[in-house]
């Protein structure tokens with residue numbers, strides 16, 4: 001019987017989702033993969049917001065810079081993303097539609113500034129036909145609009161690690 005293989009793919013602008021991905025990785029192992037756009041993300045928050053909204057309005061799927069090697073070998077896939085405008089960032093939609101997710105088990109996780117995740121998790125489900133999508137994990141991340149970038153550090157990182165652990169235990 002082939003061994004179960006785990007992928008932890010994440011998209012992250014200011015490091016919070018990356019941090020959660022690393023905490024998951026420390027607990028479940030597997031391979032980490034950073035989803036990156038071909039065009040670098042704008043440096044300023046305002047520009048990013050404008051671009052994200054335009055991409056969402058046009059349902060544009062930005063080209064990605066990298067691909068997961070041997071994707072077909074993975075059966076369990078953790079997908080992490082920030083919340084952008086109460087929705088899934090379009091680069092993550094690009095990622096999900098780049099692969100055949102049929103038969104995969106997906107564990108979605110997201111960070112946000114505290115305003116909620118909106119349509120994000122439903123979008124992941126819709127973009128993963130034929131996959132089993134497990135209950136999601138939502139973590140409070142930064143608030144770049146208010147100047148808060150990476151916040152999952154120190155005591156708060158330990159708190160987030162516990163939330164990750166509880167989520168993993170509940171959904172094994």
Ligand SMILES: Cc1cc2nc3c(=O)[nH]c(=O)nc-3n(C[C@H](O)[C@H](O)[C@H](O)COP(=O)(O)O)c2cc1C
Pocket residue numbers: 011012013014015016017018045048049052081082083084085086087111112113114115116117140141142143144149150
């Ligand atoms: C373009 C943009 C739009 C955002 N929209 C939302 C939102 O609708 N709701 C929310 O709670 N946070 C929103 N945020 C905040 C991010 O979801 C939050 O800071 C997240 O932790 C960032 O993850 P990262 O550090 O991995 O990039 C937005 C951030 C950006 C850059």
